[in-house]
Amino acid sequence: MRSADLDAPGLKVRHNKDGTARLYWVARADIRKQGYEPETVRLHYNLDDPRERALIEAACRKLQAEMFAWRAGHRQSRRPFDGTIASLIRLYQTDEASPYFGLKHNTRETYDQVLRVIDRAFGKRSLANLTHADFHRWYDEAQKPRQPGGPERTRKAHGIMSMLRRLFTYGIAAEHAGCSRLSGILNAIRFKQPKRRRIRMERHHVEAFIPKAIEAGRLSLALGTALQFETGMRQKDVIGEWEPHEARSEIGGIMLKGKRGRRMLRWVNGLTWADLASGTVLVKETTKTGAMVAHDLSLFPMTMDLLARTPAEAKIGPLIVDEAAGRPYAKDAYAREWRVIARAAGIPDHVWNMDARAGAITEAEDAGADLDAIRSSIGHTQASTTSRYSRGALGKSRQVAQLRQAHRAARNEP
Structure with a gap:
């Protein structure tokens, strides 16, 4: 089945390396330049399944109509929440009251990458049907090594769970059904966190x-x-x-x-x-x-x-x-x-x-510099943050050992 045979305005087909098709609705270029969002929407349908062709056409026509309505001046209307994770993601990224719009642009780009992963994997799931078992299963799948015998991808898995927490927190504030229940479930679960980076430049x-x-x-x-x-x-x-x-x-x-x-x-x-x-x-x-x-x-x-x-x-x-x-x-x-x-x-x-910063802090502590002085010199607001950058420093350890030896000497102990 070819996409050209469908009555699906804006439909674009991209192919993975294995030949499988990914479907997207793409807003018209001239309307995108006027500021219309979203520019693209992933469609989770199978182009080769005759049963899903009508769904593809309906989704594209609906998105096309919303785009033209926006161009005609109806710019305050937002698509309603339909109960799925994909819908919640869309609202999180487009609702002007969302904390998403308070993020710095580079943080927003990082969040967008994780949100795309979540949308592809779980976007069609209904919030009403999710349980704690789903979150555990998703975490375990995301954590699996890229290749057999490789390292676990704990950072990726933990990042997905953290992003789901943000989504549900936004959903609670926006009064979307199901978000409060799922936020409570996630708050009661503790997932393994990625190890802190221990490398420094010397x-x-x-x-x-x-x-x-x-x-x-x-x-x-x-x-x-x-x-x-x-x-x-x-x-x-x-x-x-x-x-x-x-x-x-x-x-x-x-x-x-x-x-x-x-x-x-x-x-x-x-x-x-x-x-x-x-x-x-x-x-x-x-x-x-x-x-x-x-x-x-x-x-x-x-x-x-x-x-x-x-x-x-x-x-x-x-x-x-x-x-x-x-x-x-x-x-x-x-x-x-x-x-x-x-x-x-x-x-x-x-x-x-980026390990140059950790190297600078570690060298300073090795030299005996006071932790608060180091914190001030590099612009940290809390000394606890500075201490996390100190990787294998011996400065404080030497001072403690020297004080202990001096104390023993004063008491005439070996």
Whole structure:
């Protein structure tokens, strides 16, 4: 059966690697540009099953009618809750009162990935028919290794359960039937959590990385890594990020076209040469907590050496610029190019660029720095957060051992 044989406006068919078809309704391009959402809707039907062809046609005609109604000005109407997980997901992502709209754009993108997994796997399930056994079974299935003998995917499984909790919490506030009962069930279940990351970048990694980056013509990667390791700043606070910019009439700053050119992106939050205009003192408002951090870069020799290598005429605009593109690194490009240099420098693949922050904190504690002082210097609001980044530090352990030895000596004990 071909999709062209159906009276299903907006129907698009995509194929998996095994040849199986995935069905989507896709909004018209000109109406999408006007801001219509959702742009696509997954249809959980079988194109080859004659019994489901009428359902495909009905779903597409209904979605098409809603799209045209929106274009005609009926923009406050939302499709009602039909009792399924897919419907709850749709409302969570489109209801203006949903906490979804209070998320940062990158967090929203991460949530969208998990929501797509849930929609594909359980979207057709009715909330009224779900029990605790379903959640346990879903968790166990999601946790299974990708390949026999591989590691369990606990992080993925736990993430799915956490997202279901968010969905049901939203559903309670929106007074959707069944959400309160399921939220209570999930709150009574404890799923195995993923292990905390224990890897850190060490100074010898950075010292091996920098010359390889310079040799490859990637001074930007060398400088970014040195800043991350010596100051303990997050990658995002050093290199910046691209966020959607909807107000096309107010285009300014450093802009980039998004995927398929549908929206503009603006570069924000990264370090600029203007941040160093007063000399070597760097003051920055962190993106995650809004805390202000200050660093005297003259105390960081690796960073100062790399800053000195930058030509005077290049010291304008963003501090970290992709040499190949002539602008800040696009999403994921920094980590991808960093890994190329890291492998050339002999840095194991299990050490990631983001581990520079943990390396900075661990080295500081090893040196005997007070935990609260470390917390303040890197912009954490709570010392408990800082302690989670300290991975295998011996500083406090040495101090305790020395105090115990001094105490024994004072009491003339061996």
